[in-house]
Amino acid sequence: MPTAGPKAPPEYPILDLGEDVFADDDGFPAGASGRAAPEPRPAPRAAIVRDLPQDPPRPVAVPLAEPALSRTTDTAPPVPAPTALDLKALYRDSDVDRILAELDAELVGLEPVKRRIRELVAFLLVARAREQMGLAVQPPTLHMCFSGNPGTGKTTVALRMAGILHRLGFIRRGHLVSVTRDDLVGQYIGHTAPKTREVLKRAMGGVLFIDEAYYLYRPENEKDYGQEAIEILLQVMENQRDDLVVILAGYGSRMDTFFAANPGFRSRVAHHIDFPDYSDDELFDIAHRLAGTEGYRFSPEADEALRAYIVRRKTQPNFANGRSIRNAIDRVRLRQAMRLFESPGLVDREQLQTIEASDIRASRVFTM
Ligand SMILES: Nc1ncnc2c1ncn2[C@@H]1O[C@H](COP(=O)(O)OP(=O)(O)OP(=O)(O)O)[C@@H](O)[C@H]1O
Numbered sequence: 348m349p350t351a352g353p354k355a356p357p358e359y360p361i362l363d364l365g366e367d368v369f370a371d372d373d374g375f376p377a378g379a380s381g382r383a384a385p386e387p388r389p390a391p392r393a394a395i396v397r398d399l400p401q402d403p404p405r406p407v408a409v410p411l412a413e414p415a416l417s418r419t420t421d422t423a424p425p426v427p428a429p430t431a432l433d434l435k436a437l438y439r440d441s442d443v444d445r446i447l448a449e450l451d452a453e454l455v456g457l458e459p460v461k462r463r464i465r466e467l468v469a470f471l472l473v474a475r476a477r478e479q480m481g482l483a484v485q486p487p488t489l490h491m492c493f494s495g496n497p498g499t500g501k502t503t504v505a506l507r508m509a510g511i512l513h514r515l516g517f518i519r520r521g522h523l524v525s526v527t528r529d530d531l532v533g534q535y536i537g538h539t540a541p542k543t544r545e546v547l548k549r550a551m552g553g554v555l556f557i558d559e560a561y562y563l564y565r566p567e568n569e570k571d572y573g574q575e576a577i578e579i580l581l582q583v584m585e586n587q588r589d590d591l592v593v594i595l596a597g598y599g600s601r602m603d604t605f606f607a608a609n610p611g612f613r614s615r616v617a618h619h620i621d622f623p624d625y626s627d628d629e630l631f632d633i634a635h636r637l638a639g640t641e642g643y644r645f646s647p648e649a650d651e652a653l654r655a656y657i658v659r660r661k662t663q664p665n666f667a668n669g670r671s672i673r674n675a676i677d678r679v680r681l682r683q684a685m686r687l688f689e690s691p692g693l694v695d696r697e698q699l700q701t702i703e704a705s706d707i708r709a710s711r712v713f714t715m
Pocket residue numbers: 453454455456457495496497498499500501502503504558633636667668669670671673
């Protein structure tokens with residue numbers, strides 16, 4: 348948990364993030380660094396944002412009835428608020444159960460994370476119901492922090508979260524834009540605000556996922572432009588929170604330090620979800636899940652080799668939980684293909700599907 352005492356968050360003006368405002372640089376603060384005359388810009392990079400795949404396009408979800416008494420026209424009298432609502436029916440109609448089932452099928456383990464997501468779904472359904480009953484004062488704050496080591500499933504869950512928020516009508520588009528510091532912060536004076544705004548523009552109506560968010564803040568460097576990006580993000584997180592959900596992600600302990608140093612973020616992030624490291628058994632299951640979805644299976648000897656691989660890989664540098672297992676499976680498939688290609692005679696269906704121990708034991712992991 349953060350240790351530093353809270354400071355009052357600074358006041359930010361309301362920003363209009365519509366197309367017109369994004370078209371020029373006006374209207375944004377100069378940033379903590381102060382600004383001199385802009386320097387020439389380097390050539391733009393080809394792509395700064397990773398747009399991840401999403402659900403097949405659907406009409407914008409408004410699964411629940413319009414808020415009662417929210418509209419009046421000259422001709423129609425206001426609709427009275429319902430006196431009771433069926434939360435289960437709201438849940439069924441929203442199709443969120445399908446997304447939760449997909450999440451369950453896709454991700455091994457992560458029980459605490461899945462439980463937190465179900466809690467959040469309940470919270471969102473109740474928020475919707477309160478809105479329909481005329482009880483909601485303002486929309487719930489949905490910005491989140493996903494903390495955990497690399498490869499623990501944060502990006503995968505964020506993608507599903509975007510789908511859930513969309514199906515429940517809390518975001519318009521349901522896409523996820525995944526960025527790191529380099530996508531938001533420029534290297535020269537005057538570059539950061541346009542970069543940050545461009546990313547925000549892409550993310551509007553969806554989820555902005557900022558991986559290793561603590562790199563935005565570099566207190567040791569007085570001239571760091573990260574502070575400028577932070578100020579813009581904080582304004583948008585406050586004032587556009589009905590149109591954008593920000594998920595900050597990174598290692599747990601570093602996120603704690605980041606929040607302690609940036610109370611503005613701490614006060615705007617309402618939901619914290621911790622992603623634990625996987626056990627050996629879970630990593631084993633992940634390997635089976637990943638290989639199985641591609642139509643592969645392990646021989647009994649390969650299973651034994653896989654267990655030994657996991658034990659060794661965890662002690663070696665750059666171990667990244669599920670990501671390391673995914674990479675390992677990719678390499679194992681290459682070795683299996685080479686083995687089959689080099690073997691004499693015909694190959695049958697069984698051989699094409701089977702990973703043998705030698706495909707795993709040829710890994711450098713066993714020689715390091
Ligand atoms: N619980 C899991 N079940 C199955 N596969 C998983 C699981 N967790 C992670 N993976 C696999 O690991 C890969 C990396 O996961 P993901 O990118 O979601 O992790 P991350 O925490 O965002 O890591 P990073 O910060 O390194 O990107 C995914 O492509 C996925 O295939």
